[in-house]
Amino acid sequence: MTSTNKDSVLVVLQLSGGNDALNTVVPYSNPLYYDNRPGVRVPEDQVLQINDEIGFHPTMAPLKKIYDEGNMAIIQGVGYPSPSRSHFRAMDIWHTCEPDKVGDEGWLGRLVRDLDPQKENVLTGVNFGRGLPRAMAVMGVPVASVGNLETYGVLTGIADQDQRARALDVFSKVYSPMIGQGPTVDYLAQTGLDALAGADVLSKAPEMYRSTVEYGGDTVGQYMRNIAQTHLAGFGTRVLYTASPYNAFDTHAGQQGNHPVLWTDTSRALANFYDDIKEHNASENVMILAFTEFGRRVHDNGSGTDHGSGGHAFVIGDRVKGGLYGEYPSLEESKLLEGDLHFNNDFRGLYSTILEKWMGVDAKPIVNGSFEQLDFV
């Protein structure tokens, strides 16, 4: 299948738990890096050099290749003022663009609403994972959330196919809006019908898919494969989302062992996905964003790193102007923010760039203001 909708598509990978910026894009020629990281460091000779100051973690060769081909932008020092070091709150801020008060609308949910105001396609936004991330959630905006694409659907536990078909028929009838039920029941009924319609269409994606790319068995790898399947099936999906599970990047301890595994898997998943859509001639209209809620403390704690601020984000795509954006935050003690990297790039500017230059919508009402945009598109 190569028939994809040529409208721009955004794929978002959330690296949950707070990825350690310093050990991902390593400032290998900076002595302060080694001073601060006596126990949790990447040796200079293993770094995959980007220039004579910084380089990728050695497990990131697949991404280094994309970077060298000019299709990957590294957004350095991305964050926001007065950063939160709570996973939940920080992730919430990235999801809602509300650093000062608690927001209840996700930026991508708002994007989906703008892309499809009449709710013509219940698959305009699709999340892969259990439950719906707040980034994708806006009351009344249908977004499908898929735990397992191969078995996705309503009433999937009914094994007998005839019986299930009859139960689904009843379901679609009892969820049809009835007169005089009030807004709550109307809302629930519509949500049920949206879920059913989305499941019907999505379930066809895996059987339409053929590829030579073999993804890893890790959760992110499998979900990136599902994202490729959904994109290639041509359902008109514009926003696709997935997250690494269980705050995996929260490397307080044992980081020298687990961080390389995380980046081996993540690099492979991203590169596999990019290869896959290229193989199908369906990469031109796709942009991939990988972000995390915060970077980690500059000084290590012996075996890991604690919550910090000022991390990196990555943007990948055929039409992305590769390179370095923003500045690598200074490691000098006087320039740190309570021991953490200082951001120099507001994440809402990153979002605005993607929203306006790539998705073609007005960013201001989505990110709650005007922020300086980058020129990677």
Added chain:
Amino acid sequence: MAKEDVALMAHLMRRAGFGAQLEELEARAAKGYEATVEELLHPEDQPALEHDVIKRYRTDWMIQAGLEQQQEEWTYEMINTNRPLLEKMTLFWHGLFPTGHAKLEFPRQQYTELRMYRELGMGSFRELLLGLAKDPAMVYYLDNCMSHKGAINENWGRELLELFSLGVGMDGQFNYSEDDVKEAARAFTGWTVANAVPRYPYGRYQSRFVYDPTDHDDGDKTFLGETGNLNGEDIIDIIVKQPGAARFISRHLYNYFVADEPHVPAWKDTPPKDPEAIKMLEDEYFRSNYDIRSMLRVLFNSDFFKNARFAKVKSPAETVVGTIKLVGDFTFPKPGLDAVTMTIRYMGQDLLNPPTVEGWHTGREWIDSGTLVERINFTADQVGNADLPGIKAIIQRLAANGGSLAPDALVNGCLESLGSYEIADETREQIVQLAASEGEIRTDSEKFPGQVTTVLQSIVATTEYLFA
């Protein structure tokens, strides 16, 4: 047994607990409604679970367990407790005074907090607020340990007023001013936590509350019109006698037990759905000297409660725990409960880790297209398993009605078994047709269990079943 008595008991047990199987509902209805309310109001008369025995099977619940193990342990308690209202109140207080696992000094600190809710959660609101102000998880979560004489941190002072006891306002008026927030924060300086053992090299230990008089601001403060060298306890004494406190706790109890209300930020300008009901609860609050148990007695025995059937969207915890109780599974700490517990998270309620200090938005906000599919598939999978003891019992009971069953009798029997559920006529008609589509329903046929579970699955998939 009058069907209406059983239906009313089903309503009471769904709201004041996590539901019950039909046999239990009938036994309770025979005992009487008010007698059951009294029994629920006195958890101390019922035996606690045998935690020492349970933990022989689940040693991972004894150590410094992570979030998932604690969620599992609490879910087990909710399923099996002999004190359903106490556990329901514990969940209530957790939603009202949420602390989050993401911001804790010690992983099991929230378990200490839940114990505090079980101890104080059905007594005086004053004692409870005092317990909360000294709860190490809360002191740390809202940064009161960072609030010092001469350098206050307002986080706890503000949330105490805004989210825990008064709310921003009522009847269009503000309940407190920004100055009151600052003065409250000053009064709580010195209320902090101490950790008996340094974190390194031995790891983390429970914190404990300490009052540090040297860090307490002893100056005069004016809070809600009262002036003096106020300390934290004085602030709570002043709060609990405010009409705003009575309104706040009454509306919360109403929203949790009776019918969905708008969210807290709207309360200043949005009057209660049922002002008379709120007035009854407010009066009881003052009459009983702020006693939560007395307020609950008034609430459960009132007509406004009895008439409020299916007026609330069930929370994920109510959905999952209620379903597991119905099917009679996990009455023993066997493996597999972790997967069941995770579905509560997938449905949008990550217990012990709420999205914000506001807790969860309830009512229809529980439902989006992702969480709805999780909810329907989980409940349908459970009631579709004819090997589970609760479902087996439903099938046997229906079979006892004779050799053959009319489709509408089967549907009615299933609705009753699920807790006397009421569904729209159009919905019922669809499910009756489904039941009739496989020909005669013979209770002695091997097809019968499947015919029953098909109807049960169709019912739990309806919009009506999303409500309690």
